[in-house]
Amino acid sequence: MAGMRNIIKKIVEDTYKELVKDGVLPDGEIGSGHLISVPKMEKHGDYASNFGLVMAASLKMPPRKLAEIMKNALSNNPDFQTIEVAGPGFLNFFFSNEFWQKRLLKIKKEGEAFGQGSEGAGKKVLVEFVSANPTGPLHVGHGRGAAVGDSLCRILKAAGFQVDSEYYINDVGNQMNTLGRSVYLRYQEYFGKEVEFPDECYKGEYIKEIAKEIAERHGDRFLHKDMEECLDFFTREAVDRIFAGIREDLDIFRVHFDNWFSEKTLHDSGYVEETISMLMDKGVIYEKDGALWFKTSEFGDEKDRVVKRSNGVLTYFAADIAYHRNKLERGYDMLVDIWGADHHGYVPRVKAAIEALGHDPKRLSVLLVQLVNLIEGGKLKAMSTRAGEFVTLRQVLDDVGVDATRFIFLTRKCDSHLDFDLDIARKQSQENPVYYVQYAHARLCSVFATARERGVEILPHSKIDLTLLKDPEEIRLMKFLVRFPEVVTASAVNLEPHRVSYFLTELAGMLHKYYTKHRFIGDDPELTQARLLLADVTRTVLKNGLTLLGVDAPEKM
RNA sequence: CCGCCCAUAGCUCAACUGGAUAGAGCAACGGACUUCUAAUCCGUAGGUUGGAGGUUCGAGUCCUCCUGGGCGGGCCA
Numbered sequence: 001m002a003g004m005r006n007i008i009k010k011i012v013e014d015t016y017k018e019l020v021k022d023g024v025l026p027d028g029e030i031g032s033g034h035l036i037s038v039p040k041m042e043k044h045g046d047y048a049s050n051f052g053l054v055m056a057a058s059l060k061m062p063p064r065k066l067a068e069i070m071k072n073a074l075s076n077n078p079d080f081q082t083i084e085v086a087g088p089g090f091l092n093f094f095f096s097n098e099f100w101q102k103r104l105l106k107i108k109k110e111g112e113a114f115g116q117g118s119e120g121a122g123k124k125v126l127v128e129f130v131s132a133n134p135t136g137p138l139h140v141g142h143g144r145g146a147a148v149g150d151s152l153c154r155i156l157k158a159a160g161f162q163v164d165s166e167y168y169i170n171d172v173g174n175q176m177n178t179l180g181r182s183v184y185l186r187y188q189e190y191f192g193k194e195v196e197f198p199d200e201c202y203k204g205e206y207i208k209e210i211a212k213e214i215a216e217r218h219g220d221r222f223l224h225k226d227m228e229e230c231l232d233f234f235t236r237e238a239v240d241r242i243f244a245g246i247r248e249d250l251d252i253f254r255v256h257f258d259n260w261f262s263e264k265t266l267h268d269s270g271y272v273e274e275t276i277s278m279l280m281d282k283g284v285i286y287e288k289d290g291a292l293w294f295k296t297s298e299f300g301d302e303k304d305r306v307v308k309r310s311n312g313v314l315t316y317f318a319a320d321i322a323y324h325r326n327k328l329e330r331g332y333d334m335l336v337d338i339w340g341a342d343h344h345g346y347v348p349r350v351k352a353a354i355e356a357l358g359h360d361p362k363r364l365s366v367l368l369v370q371l372v373n374l375i376e377g378g379k380l381k382a383m384s385t386r387a388g389e390f391v392t393l394r395q396v397l398d399d400v401g402v403d404a405t406r407f408i409f410l411t412r413k414c415d416s417h418l419d420f421d422l423d424i425a426r427k428q429s430q431e432n433p434v435y436y437v438q439y440a441h442a443r444l445c446s447v448f449a450t451a452r453e454r455g456v457e458i459l460p461h462s463k464i465d466l467t468l469l470k471d472p473e474e475i476r477l478m479k480f481l482v483r484f485p486e487v488v489t490a491s492a493v494n495l496e497p498h499r500v501s502y503f504l505t506e507l508a509g510m511l512h513k514y515y516t517k518h519r520f521i522g523d524d525p526e527l528t529q530a531r532l533l534l535a536d537v538t539r540t541v542l543k544n545g546l547t548l549l550g551v552d553a554p555e556k557m
Numbered sequence: 558c559c560g561c562c563c564a565u566a567g568c569u570c571a572a573c574u575g576g577a578u579a580g581a582g583c584a585a586c587g588g589a590c591u592u593c594u595a596a597u598c599c600g601u602a603g604g605u606u607g608g609a610g611g612u613u614c615g616a617g618u619c620c621u622c623c624u625g626g627g628c629g630g631g632c633c634a
Binding site for chain 1: 560575
């Protein structure tokens with residue numbers, strides 16, 4: 001179902017073209033500035049067009065006069081109850097009650113599919129997120145990226161895109177050695193050996209636990225071996241365990257990946273080397289001081305970057321170039337990378353790489369997710385990764401629950417810092433907005449439970465008199481429900497999941513208000529039938545929306 | 558020094574990519590349960606959108622400068 005705004009936009013623009021053809025209005029190009037919006041105030045209509053304002057200059061006419069001419073021509077359309085010219089030259093459209101009532105039936109028919117759109121039809125998208133190094137458990141910051149990425153995948157799918165989600169595993173490099181070394185040392189310590197624990201090693205408790213498990217399983221057979229000899233073993237053990245933990249955490253968090261992509265495979269297959277060769281052939285690689293440099297500055301980056309160090313080792317960036325080449329070669333039209341905001345300096349060089357490889361850098365969108373401040377007792381909780389002092393995602397999930405955590409992460413724009421107040425998140429009360437939405441859903445479910453108990457038979461649509469739904473609150477609710485698919489589409493196109501959660505909060509508010517003022521099940525059987533349909537549709541939209549956020553829609557609370 | 562992000566009610570955040578009188582929730586105060594769930598609703602109060610200019614029919618949103626906060630600027634990842 002095409003969004004209302006697109007429908008109206010087309011009607012307005014077609015009408016203009018008719019008027020041009022008839023010689024009523026001068027010809028002019030309709031720019032991208034023409035927008036259909038939902039006015040903030042009800043008296044400004046259900047939808048508004050800024051056509052008069054946008055076209056006034058090029059057509060050399062006063063905006064209000066232009067709007068007036070448009071209004072007269074548009075009034076032929078029976079769907080519009082009234083059209084007003086208002087303010088500096090807006091066209092305000094008011095639809096009839098019957099129009100909204102009919103829409104309600106359409107939503108009912110679409111059911112679970114309501115909200116889905118075709119904006120992304122035929123487009124393949126790869127969303128890469130979390131991609132945390134397997135050197136420790138996920139922390140709260142990763143959780144934010146996970147929630148945003150997972151929800152975005154759901155939303156993009158709903159908007160018609162073909163979506164794959166992917167976790168890029170950085171299983172190569174110094175950090176892997178550091179990890180293995182850390183476990184090795186803790187293993188030595190476990191058997192009472194005194195060791196010097198270097199500052200760059202991972203100091204978290206989980207390292208000790210891994211060392212302990214290895215000791216319990218393998219005894220002291222590595223105790224007298226050189227680190228060089230058994231480093232691979234310790235590294236592999238550590239990575240496997242940490243990864244198992246990460247996957248478990250993500251599973252609990254309802255975050256699922258289609259692919260787990262290992263950096264190591266890019267190196268092992270020679271794909272990274274091959275990619276660098278390709279760039280060399282294109283003449284964008286040069287040698288300096290014994291290292292290979294990529295001329296990213298020619299593609300808008302601040303300065304050139306090393307892809308191969310003078311010691312012959314490829315950089316992380318080299319692998320990342322190869323990785324993005326690989327993504328594009330897999331046939332994705334659009335790439336979405338979700339990174340922590342501390343990696344923002346990395347964006348220009350990856351875009352440079354994509355361009356140098358002959359692709360449009362606009363195919364990559366990088367979502368920079370800002371950091372999360374954990375607040376408890378009104379105070380900021382210190383987070384030091386190296387020192388191993390940080391609150392893990394798992395701890396937060398065990399503490400406040402998946403729904404509340406996801407909702408908090410998804411009720412904010414990505415590019416602003418997030419204060420995660422544990423005290424508020426913990427509260428199962430009105431302070432916590434997730435329950436506000438869930439409660440609306442649960443309330444509606446209990447309406448139907450009551451209807452069943454009282455033996456109210458739900459009639460087929462054809463026998464329901466929808467014109468009985470004419471109360472202002474009912475009309476308002478119907479209008480709002482109709483907007484859902486547009487919200488989903490806008491959320492997908494702009495890569496902003498928070499739009500869905502704000503929509504749901506507002507919808508829940510309307511429902512609660514209605515619930516307090518009116519009764520779904522009343523003495524009038526016909527009105528009851530009509531209202532139950534409204535309840536049913538509202539429940540569906542709430543559930544569809546919550547599903548996009550990965551939040552449960554409970555039937556009871 | 559340079560670059561990116563942020564700054565909106567006491568607090569946490571919105572504002573549909575430039576629209577009309579900037580909105581919610583929490584906190585504060587005052588009300589509403591004999592009813593399908595009061596995890597709710599109604600009302601009151603709360604603002605020079607950090608500051609100063611500029612762009613135009615119109616700016617929280619765009620451009621410049623300033624202030625304050627966050628993060629980057631390795632042949633680390």
